[in-house]
Amino acid sequence: MNGLTTLPMFLLGVPEQGATSSDPMAMLFSFAPIIIVILIFYFLMIRPQSKKQKELERMIAGMKKGDSVVTIGGLHGIVDNVGDNYVIIKADENTKLKFAKSAIATVTPVGGKANE
DSSP states (O other): OOGGGGSOTTTTTOOOTTOOTTOHHHHHHHHHHHHHHHHHHIIIIIHHHHHHHHHHHHHHHTOOTTOEEEETTOOEEEEEEEOSSEEEEEOSSSOEEEEEGGGEEEEEOTTOOOOO
């Protein structure tokens, strides 16, 4: 017995009895589940992630000396200097560390509250 014969006919692309392959409504109904899954995937996963990424980029671009930051590694510190692609973080009175801007997870402006 062929394994394809056990699949439902609409999955194989075989038109129903009386429906022709050039019927626009039959084509619409055959593509509708795929379109719905793509829309659900977009609105539940892609769109929120892109909004979150834009917000993080905006925070990093607005970072200035004195802001409190947390890196993706969990280091908490105060921004001492901001360069084009890097930021120097003051972790202690005598400890300054240089990080790539992409390593910053959150930024809390001076006198502000962190977005968690």
